[in-house]
Amino acid sequence: MGKQIKVALIGNPNTGKTSVFNALTGLNQKVGNYPGITVDKKEGVCKLSRGVKAHILDLPGTYSLNASSIDENVVIELLLNKKDKDFPDVAVVVADVENLKRNLLLFTQIKDLKIPTILVINMSDVMARKGITIDIPKLEKLLNTKIALVSTRKGTGLQVLKSLIEGYKTLPKKQCLDARSIDVDYFERLQKAFPNQEVYRLWLVIAQDVNFGKLARKELDVSQFRTKSISELKRLQQLEAIKRYQFINGVLKICQVIDRSKAKDLRSKLDRILTHKIWGYLIFFGILMTIFEAIYDWATFPMDLIDTTFASLAEWVKNSFPNGGKLTELVAEGVVSGIGGVVIFIPQIAFLFLFISILEESGYMSRVVFLMDRIMRRFGISGKSVVPLISGTACAIPAVMATRNIENWKERLITILVVPFTTCAARLPVYLIIIALIIPEDTFLGLSYQALTLMSLYLIGFGMAIFSAYVLDRVMKKERKSFFVVEMPNYKLPLIKNVLITVIEKTKTFVLEAGKIILAISIILWVMASFGPGEKFNNAEIIITQNNIDIPKGELDDKIAAYRLEHSYIGIVGKTIEPVIRPLGYDWKIGIGLVASFAAREVFVGTLATIYSVGSASEDESIDTIKTKMANERYSDGRKVFTLASGISLLLFYAFAMQCMSTLAIVKRETKSWKWPMVQLVGMSIIAYIFALIAFQILN
Amino acid sequence: MGLTIADLKKGERGVIIDSSSKDIPLKLLEMGCLPGNEVKLLQLAPFSDPLYLNVNDSFLAIRKDTAALILIDRIDG
Structure with a gap:
């Protein structure tokens, strides 16, 4: 590999910087994290002429070199540290042709660092429509730089940019004004x-x-x-800032002409409706309903497909290696169903990212922030918290990361703390099976009780998020400054390429990150359930066969498996915690499900499947058989385990408990301390316990 | 205290005369909330907060308490 030219893409948010990055690198990119923090680090390779390559680093958007958030700080830290391995040979500053004045502030700061700098004026396709003309050669001279006039939408100007990058050594290094x-x-x-x-x-x-x-x-x-x-x-x-704007205004007066009479004003027309006091909210809720519809309806088809595929895969593994013993079991029951448990969420996650990315790309998200800020502030969070709360319905992990642009630390922290209350995709399988068990299939005014229950659970989750935000706001000490600045970008038709790349990248990251944990848990669970100490576990077959001579073979095998489980390591754990969860209406088996769920909720159904020794013990076999087993599960005195009381109690427990190690890990990273994830873990679990307790004691 | 951005009505314009209060975030200044620049109130969210402004060709939303720190002269008509 020859030497690559190191390029850093820098620019204000909403300048189409990422479009430039995508246009230069295509799918030759990878997303990682900056060491020690969870800010996305996007890198890619761009081929220039004659075998020369450029390594492109897409830095987070920033308005200046004065950081007010972690994202922005990444940019400054990199540009300050000449020894950083990513320190650029050349900086490419991306500016939006309509906001040239503000974008140039950052440009002049970077010039002061004496790094070779290219200015990209992006979205040049709108110039005619907006009545903008720019004298490029004159501007280049006054700013001591080279300029590429680019339109990523039309694909123009990229060759110019590439050859400027290649010839970076000839770029003028002189600053354009003297800040001193x-x-x-x-x-x-x-x-x-x-x-x-x-x-x-x-x-x-x-x-x-x-x-x-x-x-x-x-x-x-x-x-x-x-x-x-x-x-x-x-x-x-x-x-x-004043000094720089004086300079910029002087330059633009010479080089830029804006004929406002030619400008067609799409923004104010759309804003009149989208930020309207009534229509604005109606449209927003309409969009939300569409997203929910997509996640819970459109996604069903691919999810069913994945479900059956993995079930047959597990079956295939079992049948292909009939004598494989423990290892085959591990692969079929632990690994395959573990991976299946992750993959099944891909359609939902992809849909969610698709919508969020369209809303962000189009500029609509800022309008939502604007509309919701006042209402959200009553509860101690910001208009910007709406985005994480919506993302939270897919998964709390990207939602926690989406809080980064909230400038006020207290508002951000509260948002992070309450986001896990929103009903994430992982709760869905648990809800579905329990609802199917305890809620009758009748309808009420044309709506099924089961659907109504599910909807109530979403509302309860959201309500609890808002309520605890309110409480936290009162409890935590007040910050003097209310710091809230939101840029309202121009409306844009989202670029399909950008949207698709975002969906693919984010989904991939989610699956790999969550996948690792779920896979590990499945394996640990399987091992703990498959091995146990002492006589009772090892001699289960003999003990059960002796005591049950006259029952059919199939049932006998189930009984042996159940007895063995009770005395496996995980059974011992379940028995130990049984006294604590008895008042909530759970037996030790549910207890195991709960313990396993503290790693990740979605393992609950699979765990119960294993525990109730359903033939193959695979969660994908068919929900019905697990359901039947659960419905028939009884205490030794003949009472049913799953009743309305214990079912509701379980639903509430899952609605409120903090059962997700990945979220705790991400909260730890985002808040830089173990204190807050621990507050979440303990606080949410106590709330869950109390609600489950009350529900069971009243209903029982 | 004189007139501030928070006193503007929807559609009204003003010229910033002072934005040096230490409680104004630097980011806002960098987006162009500087003396001499024109500001127009485009839209108000319900309960008149936040405010949607056009300053120095930037479009942005800020909260009312921040807006109340930026002194302006009203431009009539």
């Missing part, structure tokens, strides 16, 4: 204190410590240089 003039004396002293460093880099570090909190640094340690108070530094930052 805002306080000549201060910058001179700063330079004297650190003679070997570039002064603008130093200034950024100081500014970042003011905005984003102190970071420990080995290099560029400016902590000794404290000659100005925080408010003086803030004042300087303001002066810097």
